[in-house]
Amino acid sequence: MATAVATHAHPPTSTGLDHRKIAIWAFIGSECMLFASLISTYLIYKGRSVVGPFPHEACDPPKCATHLHAILNIPVTSVSTFVLLMSSLAMVLALAAVENRGKPGYEGIMGSSKLWLLVTAILGTTFLGFQAYEFTSFVHEGLTIRTNLFGSSFFTLTGFHGAHVTAGVLWLVTLLAIDMKRGLGPKDAILVDISALYWHFVDVVWIAIFTLVYLIH
Amino acid sequence: MATAAVSPAYAHAGASEKSGVWSWLTTVDHKRIGALYLYTALAWFAIGGTEALIMRIQLQGPNGHVVSADTFNQLFTMHGTTMIFLVVMPLSAAFFNFLIPLQIGARDVAFPRLNAFSYWVYLFGSLFMNSSWLLGMAPNGGWFGYAPLTTMAYAPGLNIDFWMLGLQILGISSLAAAFNFITTIINMRAPGMNLMRMPMFTWMAFVVQFLLVLAFPVITIALVFLQFDRFFGTNFYTMTAGADPLLWQHLFWIFGHPEVYILILPAFGLVSEILPTFSSKPIFGYPVMVYSGILIAFLGFGVWAHHMFAVGMGPIADSVFSVTTMLIAIPTGVKIFNWIFTMWGGNLRFTVAMKFAISLVALFTIGGISGVMHASPPADLQQTDTYFIVAHFHYVLVAGSLMGLWGGIYYYFPKITGRKLSESIGNWHFWLTFIGVNLTFMPMHWSGLYGMPRRIYTYDAGQGWHIFNLMSSIGAYIQAVGVIIGFWNLFRSRKNGEIAGDDPWGAPTLEWSIPSPPPEYNFAVIPTVTSRYPLWDVKSPQLTAEVPHSKHGDERNDVQVGGKHVAAFHDHLSAGTPEGGINPNAKQASTKVPLKTAEQLGIPMPFPTIKPLFVALFMTFMFGSLILIHKDKTDLAITGVLVFAAAMTASLYLWLTSPLEPNHT
Numbered sequence: 081m082a083t084a085v086a087t088h089a090h091p092p093t094s095t096g097l098d099h100r101k102i103a104i105w106a107f108i109g110s111e112c113m114l115f116a117s118l119i120s121t122y123l124i125y126k127g128r129s130v131v132g133p134f135p136h137e138a139c140d141p142p143k144c145a146t147h148l149h150a151i152l153n154i155p156v157t158s159v160s161t162f163v164l165l166m167s168s169l170a171m172v173l174a175l176a177a178v179e180n181r182g183k184p185g186y187e188g189i190m191g192s193s194k195l196w197l198l199v200t201a202i203l204g205t206t207f208l209g210f211q212a213y214e215f216t217s218f219v220h221e222g223l224t225i226r227t228n229l230f231g232s233s234f235f236t237l238t239g240f241h242g243a244h245v246t247a248g249v250l251w252l253v254t255l256l257a258i259d260m261k262r263g264l265g266p267k268d269a270i271l272v273d274i275s276a277l278y279w280h281f282v283d284v285v286w287i288a289i290f291t292l293v294y295l296i297h
Numbered sequence: 298m299a300t301a302a303v304s305p306a307y308a309h310a311g312a313s314e315k316s317g318v319w320s321w322l323t324t325v326d327h328k329r330i331g332a333l334y335l336y337t338a339l340a341w342f343a344i345g346g347t348e349a350l351i352m353r354i355q356l357q358g359p360n361g362h363v364v365s366a367d368t369f370n371q372l373f374t375m376h377g378t379t380m381i382f383l384v385v386m387p388l389s390a391a392f393f394n395f396l397i398p399l400q401i402g403a404r405d406v407a408f409p410r411l412n413a414f415s416y417w418v419y420l421f422g423s424l425f426m427n428s429s430w431l432l433g434m435a436p437n438g439g440w441f442g443y444a445p446l447t448t449m450a451y452a453p454g455l456n457i458d459f460w461m462l463g464l465q466i467l468g469i470s471s472l473a474a475a476f477n478f479i480t481t482i483i484n485m486r487a488p489g490m491n492l493m494r495m496p497m498f499t500w501m502a503f504v505v506q507f508l509l510v511l512a513f514p515v516i517t518i519a520l521v522f523l524q525f526d527r528f529f530g531t532n533f534y535t536m537t538a539g540a541d542p543l544l545w546q547h548l549f550w551i552f553g554h555p556e557v558y559i560l561i562l563p564a565f566g567l568v569s570e571i572l573p574t575f576s577s578k579p580i581f582g583y584p585v586m587v588y589s590g591i592l593i594a595f596l597g598f599g600v601w602a603h604h605m606f607a608v609g610m611g612p613i614a615d616s617v618f619s620v621t622t623m624l625i626a627i628p629t630g631v632k633i634f635n636w637i638f639t640m641w642g643g644n645l646r647f648t649v650a651m652k653f654a655i656s657l658v659a660l661f662t663i664g665g666i667s668g669v670m671h672a673s674p675p676a677d678l679q680q681t682d683t684y685f686i687v688a689h690f691h692y693v694l695v696a697g698s699l700m701g702l703w704g705g706i707y708y709y710f711p712k713i714t715g716r717k718l719s720e721s722i723g724n725w726h727f728w729l730t731f732i733g734v735n736l737t738f739m740p741m742h743w744s745g746l747y748g749m750p751r752r753i754y755t756y757d758a759g760q761g762w763h764i765f766n767l768m769s770s771i772g773a774y775i776q777a778v779g780v781i782i783g784f785w786n787l788f789r790s791r792k793n794g795e796i797a798g799d800d801p802w803g804a805p806t807l808e809w810s811i812p813s814p815p816p817e818y819n820f821a822v823i824p825t826v827t828s829r830y831p832l833w834d835v836k837s838p839q840l841t842a843e844v845p846h847s848k849h850g851d852e853r854n855d856v857q858v859g860g861k862h863v864a865a866f867h868d869h870l871s872a873g874t875p876e877g878g879i880n881p882n883a884k885q886a887s888t889k890v891p892l893k894t895a896e897q898l899g900i901p902m903p904f905p906t907i908k909p910l911f912v913a914l915f916m917t918f919m920f921g922s923l924i925l926i927h928k929d930k931t932d933l934a935i936t937g938v939l940v941f942a943a944a945m946t947a948s949l950y951l952w953l954t955s956p957l958e959p960n961h962t
Contacts, residue, residue, distance in 0.1 A: 094490075111514070128541070129538070
């Protein structure tokens, strides 16, 4: 009956990949269309707002009641963009540490998945801090989600991205908790792998947003 | 052989089934979830059909006043929304659930609990949307809900809130299911089941999942904008703030046109299963059928603006979308001809399933041809917003999708329940439906061309529309009788139908190699697949002798797959299966030996769990709480959202931290 028992275990997957890896790619494909819709709407509405503040140009009377300067703060956002990109690097190191647990070259700091997960989460949170600062300052300068088309489309687009980063940070913190509790080894690499794919995707979307919303006039 | 020791023994239908309400609430078995989808969708079909009947009573003669104009708006909105999102899509999902794992030789879907979650979200979302009827505030903006007409300025009632939140919830169900099925099909195919050996239904289901994954996020965002506009005062659809009046239309139809293919391709897949079986011939041009399905889906993303010719996009946009729309007729025509060639020269058996399938081929063609007529902007400008359009899409969706799905129900009911539907009652069901559908929708071409606009709640005498409307109404009543007979057939055959056996139709694909209804583990031994028609290779090799990718065709062509010669014999499929031949009347010997349980066979099965139901329930409440914002109870709404979000997260946490199945190595 040895052969019969062998047939009862879960058969290997058709591709050799874990189910979760394929599902996360399908999910990312879906998310691409989500952000494509948001970004397209932002671009279609660019320059159509009838009142200020505007993203790249000042607004003076009589169009606006008072002088409003161009609202996007590119130097500050460049810093937060850099922070987010560095978080992807930390994420790569976290995955490498989990996958290569115990192998030569992964002792000490390189092998500390806890450290790199923590760094990724902190950098993600820092990015969110920058966004909170940006949103608050915009509101102080008179731009809310109701002010004009720019406000509606900008806050919705970047807010959706921020929500994705928040979800990613919660995911990372959960992984960190598991790592603290029982340690993540090569067998758990898939858990970190799919969160890393998600995290990098959210980063890539930010590169598109930073370029299209902030850099291009 | 070792395989003989574990080959399934035969038990008659319904043996060793767990039952009781709790087992249904906690099930993660793809077959039972499929059954839940089936019966829920049929219940909504009765309701959506009743809505249509009320409209037909109103329009039967001039100056009908059975319902008010406002109620009529709610009726046509909910009729469309119900039939699309709560009937045809879930009926397709019923078949995705039931068939995909069986057709590819898997024991379940990739994520069984996510699958249960999808169903419960669908159920609660549909209940949420329809609960608006109890308040007398059912959605009334049309199934397409054109903004800015649906913004607060023009639609101040709760009606649209129920619609947009309901659709948002239902979208989550479809997306979760799509990720699940994509993973299942890519990753859980039995050894040897390469992509070009997959049954046509699984192929079309696969294509549809990609449409879902790529189309639903777009309407999600369109709905988010609408929610923000209505609840938070944003400006996405506010014309005075400079908004584009076409933004909603573009986003909606970028979703809406692929949605059309989401509705029809599963039915195409079912027909592609039914026709070969009852023609005793392999499907004609399998690869071309696959490629044309993919091409339809691909082109389906490039035609959306043909729904918008009347808004004046200019000659260039009109021309481009006109040409792409006409292009889609080519792969669709290929499918129609391949079905005809499948039947050509075949040994045809006119079962009820076959009749429904053939009527799809014939009637969908009528709807397809009127569709090509709309592809021409000058013609479309005459037809748009008239009953001609109503005639067109009902030929596509009722005479197309629904006929195909009924065919699928007649064909697969024996596999789902172990008993056949009555053919004699089924014939009444089919012919009344067939006559009713044509009598209802054919005259609408004329009332449309005579200028009758869509969505009017009543009309004056003397406009030349009366006779056509009377015909449509009589046709609708005939359809209703047909559907009631069909429901009766389903109800009585569940208990009293003829015992089906494994393979009542002499079909070629894997799902017919296992008992009916299948045991919870589906396959006692995962089959090794060596051809597109594994059962015909065993039972009636003459049918596949000429087919490449069949076992015998491969022998003839000396095909190597994955470095291995593929002409292995299907021992495991014939083991314990009496040689049945393709005589449809041959019954499998039904012994009293009960099927072995998964435990006896040592197959790890997922635990039943209630957690996905709770996640779905709390998520529905979370979205539903948003409606309080409209009533200026923002504090209460925020409290509700936070409480239910917390409850949802807690249930989700419990779900994710509990093991899927018993430990095994």
